[in-house]
Structure formats: C-alpha cells, structure tokens
Amino acid sequence: xxxxxxxIAIAVVAVAGVAVAGYLTYVHYQPDALxxxxxGGCETVQKSSYAELxxxxxxxxxxxAWSAVLVLVAWDSELARTLVxxxxxxxxxxxIYLVTxxxxxxxxxxxxxxxxxxxxxxxxAILAIWRTLRTPEx
Amino acid sequence: xxxxxxxxxxxxxxxxxxxxLIAGAGAALVVAILxxxxxxxxxxxxxxxxxxxxxxxxxxxxxxxxxxxxLGAKNAPVTFIQFEDLQCPICRSYQEDGFSxxxxxxxxxxxxxxxxxxxxxxxxxxxxxxxxALAAANQGKLWEYVAAIYANQGEENTGWVTxxxxxxxxxxxxxxxxxxxxxxxSAEVTxxxxxxxxxxxxxxxxxxxxxxxxxxxxxxxxxxPTSFSIDSFRPIFADALSQ
Numbered sequence: 001x002x003x004x005x006x007x008i009a010i011a012v013v014a015v016a017g018v019a020v021a022g023y024l025t026y027v028h029y030q031p032d033a034l035x036x037x038x039x040g041g042c043e044t045v046q047k048s049s050y051a052e053l054x055x056x057x058x059x060x061x062x063x064x065a066w067s068a069v070l071v072l073v074a075w076d077s078e079l080a081r082t083l084v085x086x087x088x089x090x091x092x093x094x095x096i097y098l099v100t101x102x103x104x105x106x107x108x109x110x111x112x113x114x115x116x117x118x119x120x121x122x123x124x125a126i127l128a129i130w131r132t133l134r135t136p137e138x
Numbered sequence: 139x140x141x142x143x144x145x146x147x148x149x150x151x152x153x154x155x156x157x158x159l160i161a162g163a164g165a166a167l168v169v170a171i172l173x174x175x176x177x178x179x180x181x182x183x184x185x186x187x188x189x190x191x192x193x194x195x196x197x198x199x200x201x202x203x204x205x206x207x208x209l210g211a212k213n214a215p216v217t218f219i220q221f222e223d224l225q226c227p228i229c230r231s232y233q234e235d236g237f238s239x240x241x242x243x244x245x246x247x248x249x250x251x252x253x254x255x256x257x258x259x260x261x262x263x264x265x266x267x268x269x270x271a272l273a274a275a276n277q278g279k280l281w282e283y284v285a286a287i288y289a290n291q292g293e294e295n296t297g298w299v300t301x302x303x304x305x306x307x308x309x310x311x312x313x314x315x316x317x318x319x320x321x322x323x324s325a326e327v328t329x330x331x332x333x334x335x336x337x338x339x340x341x342x343x344x345x346x347x348x349x350x351x352x353x354x355x356x357x358x359x360x361x362x363p364t365s366f367s368i369d370s371f372r373p374i375f376a377d378a379l380s381q
Contacts (some may be wrong), residue, residue, distance in 0.1 A: 036259070036260060036345050053175050085157070086165050
C-alpha cells in the first residue's frame, strides 16, 4: 500500500473517530439526548465516575486526539508520521484500559465507546504502525 | 595468506524502527499518566446508588385518581403515554426532573392524564420490577410504587430487584405485600406486559423513555422533548391542548 493510500485510510478512520467521539462528547453534556436501548449500558458508562478525567470528559479527550490525527495526517513529514503513531499507540493503550473498566469495574457496556475502542482505535494503530515501518518510496 | 575478513561496519539503527520506538515510549508515558489520574481521581468517586425512600413522593399523587396504569382524570382531553423501563437510568432522570412538574401543572388540574406503558427491554430485573409495578395498579398505587422503585434504582442487571427491596418499597407506599406478590405472578399481569410490549413494537418504540401524545381517542403520535425539564414539555402539552 502506498503512503498516500495509508494517509487516506488514516484520514477516513479519523473522520469516523471524530464523529463517534463528537457524539459521545455531545451526549456527555446533553445526557437527555440518550435513550436506553436493549443493548443496555447506555447512560451507566456515561454517568460513571470514570467518564471524566480531572473534570475533562474522556469523550472530549478522544475528540481532541482524533482531531489531532486528522491535522497530523494532512501534514506530510516524518515528525507528523511519528506523532500519529504516538497518538495511535497511546489511544490503543488507553482503549484497553477503558474496555477493562467497562468489563470489570463499571459492569456496563457503552456501544459507541466499544465502536471507538475496539474498531476505530485498533484500525488506527495498525495503519499508523504500518505507515511508520513501511519502506520509503524511491 | 588469505585476505583478512573485513569487519562489517557498525549497524545503524533503522530510523523507522527508532521512530516507532520513540512513539511507543511517548505513548506509554501518556497512557500511564492518564490511567493513574483516572484511577486516583475517578476511582475514588461515588459510583453507588441512592436509596432514598419513595414514600416521600406519595404526596405528589394524593387526591389524583388512578385507574389501572393511568394517572389523572378519566375525561382528561390529552393522554401522555410514557414507555419506560424501570431499570433505565434515563427514565429515572425524567422521573426526577420534569415528571413532578407535569403532574402538578397538567395532571392535577385534569388537563392531561398519564399512562404508564412499562416495557422490560434491559433484562430480568426490568421484568420483575415491571410485574410488581403492574400488580400495584390493582391496589391503586402503581405511580407511588414506580416512583419508589426509581428512587431506589440499582445498576443494570445486577439482581438489584430483590424480594427484600420490593417488599420494603411496597410497605413504604402502603401496599399489601402478600396481595402484591400474588398479583405479580398472575396471568393478567403477564397479559398486560405482553400487550404493552406488542404496542411498543407496533409504534416503533426505539428505547426508553419514549413519549406519545393521544388527543381524545385519536391516534397516538410520538413527541421528543429536547430535555426533561418542564420547559421542554410545556409546548408539547400546549399544542395538544389547543387541538
């Protein structure tokens, strides 16, 4: 896969990430926008004490991280590539922590958090590592 | 004399691997900080549930007629149908926010009657709580009992709807516990629960709480308040009452 294709793939994943994290940030401040569905979990995760980090919603941190990836992927340099990899690896590590919290501490599942933590973040990590390690084009 | 093998030049680290290593180290540091902050700050937070008694809310319903699952005057021109699950924390938010104001402003004066359309979508605790709530209607105290259950709502599907909790709340609101148990196990309660679930399916209820307005004997239509504050419900009722 060419570097251009990888950049586009990362940008697409980041746009999806901005959408999911943006929605979760919105419902954090407007919890009435939520309804309980048969998927369960719903507001329990959003209302748990782990939904914020020192007063900052975790969803907002996610939104900032995804936005940073979007900006960095538009900037074609080795530093930007390394920074995307750093954000991706950091997000992957934190996603593991958040999934563990939902499974063993909060005991409830937030479906949109799972989409972010188990689909988008791993995808970003794979693409970012691939892009960092790939042989440069001649 | 054979030529001396040349010493290979010292291998320079692959810059791509070096970059990934730097990225990984930076990420690990940031994640460690975030997790420590989360565990120390958030982990010390209160994740428990309140256990206030629902009896205090009984005064809200004093003197308002209750007919089965309905609260309010039988001839009220508007019926407000509330699809709710007693385990749903957002239904509880509604109960704690706009619900009391709706009862005071619209139900008590006879403008609107409320209909409890209980459905069990979240799990076994929902089903059990719903059966007992419907059974409480036989003793004319469904609304007091529902308020008490919400006030003592536990974490979803943790088995919080125990006989002990149900009995304590029943006694708090003045229900006959033995009769309540008998009614909760009845075929009539099963029929009611199934009928409401089928109605929810027909109306396309996506989750709880979902609200419908019915004017007279007209067809119910869905309404979506922008928040659970009474200010969000007033235009909905004003519109329905003007028709």
